[in-house]
Amino acid sequence: MIKPPKVFNNVTLWRICSAVLIIFIWEFIAGGIYGNFILIDPVFVSRPTLIARDFYEYALDGLLFIDLSATLLEAMSGFASGLLTGICLGLLLSHFRTLARIVEPYLTALTTLPRIALAPIMVIWFGLGLPSKVVLSFLSAFLITFFNTYVGVLSVDQELINAVKVLGASSRQIYFHVILPSVYSWVFASLRVCVGYCLIAAVAGEFVGATMGIGYRMLLASGLLQTDRVFSCFFLLMIIGYLLVESFKRIENRLLKWRPQVIT
């Protein structure tokens, strides 16, 4: 007998309780509840109430919207273009096995390199505006997708190819019925990781040099010791990161509905 799902099961309850508790303790040790007791100076850790007020102001004067759209634009346009280019070039390279073997060490080196290390040079090349961050998140998405596509083609199950060949498939049909779907499953399975990396790349790029964006706002506030604003930006990033990863988990489950669903 399967129980009907309860709206408030124990897990949800505990999640809310723990969040409330953490906020309460935070507020307390930073002197927000009993003013004479200050364990840690709010200059360092701010306070939930101060952060909430700052967040409200940040939203009200329109800066939040500007920063949010800048960061999202950087991350998502990099993500989309990187994904497409990665799939295309990955498929292309898999046709030239010798070339692939020649460039393999380069690819491995590029993939293992922390992509953030490219941020300073990108700012030199593409300036302080959006393009340098777009390129950075493009590179993140591209390298992951490219590698996955290439490996996806190489790891196609030979026995599936044989089976479909015996059923009468031409090489073209084998490509469309076996090889491409197998590659897509590799690429789709990496969407979530990919979108996370794109967000990291955009923010890291903003740290190095920018004129707007959540990362830029954060760095600016940190220089002025506006801890409230730093935390506002921090929570904003956390929320959009969470929403992006969750929605891509849904997209992934949707696209790969033929395999057991991803839960976490």
Add this chain to the structure above:
Amino acid sequence: MNKERLVVEDLSVKYHKGNVEAVRELNFRVWDKEVVAIVGPSGCGKSTLLNCIAKIIPPGVAEVKGNVFIDGESILDKSADTGHLKKLGYMFQRDTLLPWKSVKDNVILPLTLRGVSKREAESIAKNFLEMVGLSGFEDKYPHEISGGMRQRVQLARTLIYQPEIILMDEPFGALDAHTRLSMQNLVMQLWHHRRSTVVLVTHDLQEAITLADRIVVLTARPATVKNEYRVDIPRPRDAIKLRNDPLFHAVHDKIWADLADEVRKQLNISERQPP
């Protein structure tokens, strides 16, 4: 006199990797609408033999000598031609359904590949799915159904384009004893319904006797034909009732003596030269 469908002539296969001789100068022929079982110790090269007939051993992996004829036409000579495959069906030991296609789409795949319209293919598939008892599972994906059901989907996929010669490589090897017996009965029913030529590779002698008109016993590696037996048990047969049939046991004992010898040899070989 019946006509020859499949002739294997002096076939030798040597894998380059490890210099393994899988098959040596093997000869046998299969007549029209005959069910031939090929038994032999495991690892003796039975699958290699079927892969040769289906021409799915990639060039450069093995050296193939000798010849294979389907309806009098040599298939090994023409290196690129796959025209003969139109007559062949191949049921693999391993589950080779495409995991990203639903049961229905897997079954109609051979028709899709032949350019049959989707609607027409689906109405044909309906019959075949019914035949293998999978009505109602059309929209499931392979990972959602059991191993026995997946094997029945494979069976439907193999039968739907009505191949004249069906190769089966231990098709029920991975199934539990009970499911296996009912699959054997199903195959016999379907064969009765529409007779085709079947070459069945198995290491299960009881399965061979249940299904086949003739049994070819192969030697330990390198495989060559050791002996051939006719199975004169009248059809229709029932896989479960046969187990109590004295005729079944007589045939079984006769062949088993032969086979056991080769199984022992194969084991000795692999003890002396670990793979």
